[in-house]
Amino acid sequence: MFFSKLWEGFATAFRGVPTTMGVSAVAVLIGLVLGLILALMRLSKLKVLRGLATLYIDIVRGTPLLVQALIAAYGIPVLIQSMGIDWRWPHLVIPALMCCGLNSAAYMAEIVRGGLTAVDKGQMEAAQCLGMTHRQAMRLIIIPQAMRLILPPLGNEFVTMIKETAVLSVAGVTEITREGTLLSARTFDFFTAYVGVALVYLLFTISISKLILYMERRLKTD
Amino acid sequence: MLEIKNLKKSYGDLEVLKGIDQVIDDKEVLCIIGPSGGGKSTLLRCLNHLEEPTEGEIYIDGELICESNLIKVRERMGMVFQSFNLFPHMSVLENVTVGPIHVKGKSKEAAEAHAKEILGLVGLSDKIDAKPRSLSGGQQQRVAIARALAMDPEVMLFDEPTSALDPEMVGEVLDVMKKLASEGMTMVVVTHEMGFAKEVADKVIFIDQGVIAEEGTPEQIFDHPQNERTRNFVSAI
Numbered sequence: 059m060f061f062s063k064l065w066e067g068f069a070t071a072f073r074g075v076p077t078t079m080g081v082s083a084v085a086v087l088i089g090l091v092l093g094l095i096l097a098l099m100r101l102s103k104l105k106v107l108r109g110l111a112t113l114y115i116d117i118v119r120g121t122p123l124l125v126q127a128l129i130a131a132y133g134i135p136v137l138i139q140s141m142g143i144d145w146r147w148p149h150l151v152i153p154a155l156m157c158c159g160l161n162s163a164a165y166m167a168e169i170v171r172g173g174l175t176a177v178d179k180g181q182m183e184a185a186q187c188l189g190m191t192h193r194q195a196m197r198l199i200i201i202p203q204a205m206r207l208i209l210p211p212l213g214n215e216f217v218t219m220i221k222e223t224a225v226l227s228v229a230g231v232t233e234i235t236r237e238g239t240l241l242s243a244r245t246f247d248f249f250t251a252y253v254g255v256a257l258v259y260l261l262f263t264i265s266i267s268k269l270i271l272y273m274e275r276r277l278k279t280d
Numbered sequence: 281m282l283e284i285k286n287l288k289k290s291y292g293d294l295e296v297l298k299g300i301d302q303v304i305d306d307k308e309v310l311c312i313i314g315p316s317g318g319g320k321s322t323l324l325r326c327l328n329h330l331e332e333p334t335e336g337e338i339y340i341d342g343e344l345i346c347e348s349n350l351i352k353v354r355e356r357m358g359m360v361f362q363s364f365n366l367f368p369h370m371s372v373l374e375n376v377t378v379g380p381i382h383v384k385g386k387s388k389e390a391a392e393a394h395a396k397e398i399l400g401l402v403g404l405s406d407k408i409d410a411k412p413r414s415l416s417g418g419q420q421q422r423v424a425i426a427r428a429l430a431m432d433p434e435v436m437l438f439d440e441p442t443s444a445l446d447p448e449m450v451g452e453v454l455d456v457m458k459k460l461a462s463e464g465m466t467m468v469v470v471t472h473e474m475g476f477a478k479e480v481a482d483k484v485i486f487i488d489q490g491v492i493a494e495e496g497t498p499e500q501i502f503d504h505p506q507n508e509r510t511r512n513f514v515s516a517i
Binding site for chain 1: 424
């Protein structure tokens, strides 16, 4: 009886996997692109760009993702409606993606910056001696090497994001945790429903972490 | 022709170069020797503004090198580093073609044909698809020379090109440099290889404590040094 309930909890939560994985993957990709831009801004010679990037990172890292998600999902439509426009999100997964992506970017910026500064100084010099502009040197020489360095921390960011997206369960997205909440609301068996949820998360976080470790080792020997 | 006028370089209070004047003619091989920390490498790195001179000017064919023409000028000056600085994420062929393709706007085919020719010249025709890390130090440095040559530079700058090499690999790199010199390449070489300087240099300058302490032909510097510091340095080798 207990195990069949636990199985029901696991199987129900599993239905949220595509949403959780999809949101996490897209968020990490958005985060990577924006994070690269933020990292380049932070390394810029222009004080304004450095300041803007730092401000952004401070704000995002200084507020909980849950609060950001609530502002995006429910706050923004109310703001727009108060201006007399009848508007709502076509689907609440959109603010969720935006929010997680923008959030991830702040963390990714530090990861990317670490990768960029870890590339040997001689690489930039060699590129410049070939007559490359700073921009060409970054694009052709520095960023490709930095990407290799940041692949493992990037994977860890993905694992973190999988867990963090649980907050979206209260911001209108039916992902793994939300499936568990809906089940427990029907059966009142909160234990098996949420342990089922936990097991689904574990299944993915552990296997993906192992995969990253494997990739990290391959990259080192390559 | 390179012209160095009253070149000074300081890092904070530390004055590394205290006013260098020198002319390097076309097809000339200039070797820069001297004790460590004397300013040899700084002088070389000032020539293409890898280090920004604090004072003084560098002219290439009468044109003052400055911020606005720097990128164009660097195309005309090849540079070879002590630590090779090959691009590890690219194959040997890509290392040699990335400049011509992206800086000079050559087609991939033309750049690759030219690169293969140059790699043949440095004796690495069989390594074009290898990654830099699979090569020996001597091979890597020869790739680095080929990478610089692929830009068809007017001047080649060498910053202690053999100092990071195992002794048995020094010869193969020096051989390539001798070949270049005999073909009439203008070269500025910072080196500790006195044998090379003696054999190949048209002019040798001895730099100590930020100034040219002595300059002359290899015979003058190595066989009849006038300056006491030069004499001590040369006799110590």
